[in-house]
Amino acid sequence: MTDAPESTSPAAGAVVGVDGSEQSLRAAHWAAAEAHRRKMRLTVLTAYSMPAFAASSMDGGYAMMDDSGLRAGAEGVIDQAKEFLRDYPGEVAYRIEPGDPSTVLLEESRTAELIVIGTRGRGGFLGRLLGSVSSALPAHAHSPVVLVPLQYSSRAENAVTTATGAIPIVSAADAPGAEPPQSLLDQGATPIHERDSRPVVAGVDGSDYGRVAALTAAREASERQTSLKLVCALPPVSAITMWAPTHIDDADAVEELQGKLYAGALWLNYHYPTLHIEYEVHSGTSVDVLVEQTRYAQLTVLGTRGRGGFAGMLLGSTSQGVIQHAEGPLMVVPEEEDRRIGNRDEFGPVL
Structure with missing residues (x-):
């Protein structure tokens, strides 16, 4: 995997919004496979903003402290995505953007070839990224938007043969009762599909x-x-x-x-x-x-x-x-x- 520097260049390729949830990791899995298939850059992005009611009730000092905490949380989300995609063989750029997630992704759609999001995200911190965005973004985006449902699964029997052999695709859905994000990280799943015969x-x-x-x-x-x-x-x-x-x-x-x-x-x-x-x-x-x-x-x-x-x-x-x-x-x-x-x-x- 090539860890590209943070950039706002038009070469964003496939942009996937993540928030640390299982759903967003599934979206990242699909986006990585698609970016690899199309031979284009994968951009993993998370966004954060202070709730309006909180910002209006804080003075400058408290607001700055809260912004630092939100930024630290966003960095944790990106670190998790990096670990999840650590074996991905393509080019990846990781970015953190301040601002409302819907607005950030809508702006990204002006230059991206594809925007990928989950249909649901985390409740609470960063939860809006994959919550309201999944209903607002598709109707207003400038590029195609792919919504990856919670049921999305790339099962282990779907593998691609490369120069290094068959790379299994790990799915948390195949292990009822497991904690999907952690098990996916532990497996170090490489998100590449074999050719899918479905229409x-x-x-x-x-x-x-x-x-x-x-x-x-x-x-x-x-x-x-x-x-x-x-x-x-x-x-x-x-x-x-x-x-x-x-x-x-x-x-x-x-x-x-x-x-x-x-x-x-x-x-x-x-x-x-x-x-x-x-x-x-x-x-x-x-x-x-x-x-x-x-x-x-x-x-x-x-x-x-x-x-x-x-x-x-x-x-x-x-x-x-x-x-x-x-x-x-x-x-x-x-x-x-x-x-x-x-x-x-x-x-x-x-x-």
Whole structure:
């Protein structure tokens, strides 16, 4: 491992927010594996700030002492992350930033290629880093954000063969009753995956933001040498339209959506010719369908805005249900323009 000096250069690569919790170590594990796969720098970052009520009730001397204590605590978090990643073979930069964690990570997203956070963090000291951030950051970040759930696990049978042999991936989830952070540190786990054969899933809803997310998912699947699955959720049509003057059959609605997903798959294959693409329509709510997909996908990709479907829900209260219950890494792609969307209509009907 190369311990790079603290830096605020644009070469931040993959940035992972840590707070000393088991959840943030799992996020660091995923981020390190991803940085290694992409051959880019890994930046491990923690942030601290004095609670507003405390700062307003202290004079300068007490505030300075409290700031020193917070800084010392943040240094302890970084030391733990360094120990956890001590066998990581890539370049790592460790940084401590004063300020609100949400604001710090949002600013980092301007230059980072990827931001990685856990879905939950510590209560109390530094707890906000992975608490409210997991709901606020995805909707406003300038780079893709990956949320790593508590259930994330890289099991020991997943190993990569390198010049030094097979390196096991240790997971605390495999040892019920153990204290995950300590056991992970003791094992000195090297966070590198072997090629994962599970598909990348894209939740689509017919919006341009959803199409950008689908293109991102296609790129991810292509680079990971796996398949892409396009998934669309369809609430029971008969229940929604029971008062409509003309009856709409569920089977007809499913067939129509499948035709549009097929056209979307043709479009994506035009841009990624060698990619194997599957498509499915699932009955149920967007949240339920998406959470189910995260159990079997190596990565699930969504946009930040849409038509009230997969992408649209991430700006509403529904997002908390997805983030809290997802069982696999969830990538949220920011709003951005992509010229490739311009030729989507050439491949058939759109959602």
